Amino acid sequence: KAGVTQTPRYLIKTRGQQVTLSCSPISGHRSVSWYQQTPGQGLQFLFEYFSETQRNKGNFPGRFSGRQFSNSRSEMNVSTLELGDSALYLCASSLDSTSAYEQYFGPGTRLTVT
Amino acid sequence: LAKTTQPISMDSYEGQEVNITCSHNNIATNDYITWYQQFPSQGPRFIIQGYKTKVTNEVASLFIPADRKSSTLSLPRVSLSDTAVYYCLVVFSGSARQLTFGSGTQLTVLP
Numbered sequence: 001k002a003g004v005t006q007t008p009r010y011l012i013k014t015r016g017q018q019v020t021l022s023c024s025p026i027s028g029h030r031s032v033s034w035y036q037q038t039p040g041q042g043l044q045f046l047f048e049y050f051s052e053t054q055r056n057k058g059n060f061p062g063r064f065s066g067r068q069f070s071n072s073r074s075e076m077n078v079s080t081l082e083l084g085d086s087a088l089y090l091c092a093s094s095l096d097s098t099s100a101y102e103q104y105f106g107p108g109t110r111l112t113v114t
Numbered sequence: 115l116a117k118t119t120q121p122i123s124m125d126s127y128e129g130q131e132v133n134i135t136c137s138h139n140n141i142a143t144n145d146y147i148t149w150y151q152q153f154p155s156q157g158p159r160f161i162i163q164g165y166k167t168k169v170t171n172e173v174a175s176l177f178i179p180a181d182r183k184s185s186t187l188s189l190p191r192v193s194l195s196d197t198a199v200y201y202c203l204v205v206f207s208g209s210a211r212q213l214t215f216g217s218g219t220q221l222t223v224l225p
Binding site: 004033035042044056058092103105106107108 | 156160
């Protein structure tokens with residue numbers, strides 16, 4: 001069974017631009033979560049989607065948004081990029097959205113903002 | 115505000131048992147603790163999860179004491195390939211479910 005895939009793997013953007021990252025979950029998984037990982041802040045939860053609905057959102061500004069499609073694929077968007085948005089963005093999928101968190105992570109998208 | 119704390123680093127020798135503790139606000143009876151392993155340039159990999167006192171699978175054990183203010187990941191007989199960063203994830207239930215990762219523990223296994 002194929003794992004979680006994320007595209008692109010690497011991205012360089014300029015301050016003020018916007019970016020869209022894509023995540024394809026494991027086949028059959030209906031829940032997708034996004035995380036930001038930085039050396040200073042560690043792993044921080046962005047948001048969680050289940051059946052095209054955002055179920056939960058972390059403490060990030062409104063510039064960070066996401067969505068999930070009917071095939072469970074998900075995208076996240078960051079508008080008006082800032083230098084501090086440089087990070088590894090991780091997507092994780094799980095079978096369903098219960099309190100059990102057996103998530104499978106993708107390799108991440110490394111975003112560099114210059 | 116949910117908060118979790120882990121030791122920054124730990125060293126061990128091959129063949130030893132390693133215990134990594136995650137301290138957190140006391141969690142509800144049905145709140146899950148999950149542990150992940152991460153190697154450089156890879157996404158975290160699921161190790162074990164549970165909400166009861168003790169859970170064991172083929173690679174690790176998870177212990178949650180009665181006060182539920184901490185949890186311990188136990189790795190039996192570690193090998194060099196277990197050198198990685200280990201994270202706990204606490205799912206705090208309530209009116210707004212919060213998913214909080216610990217800061218991670220760098221485990222170094224020495225020969």
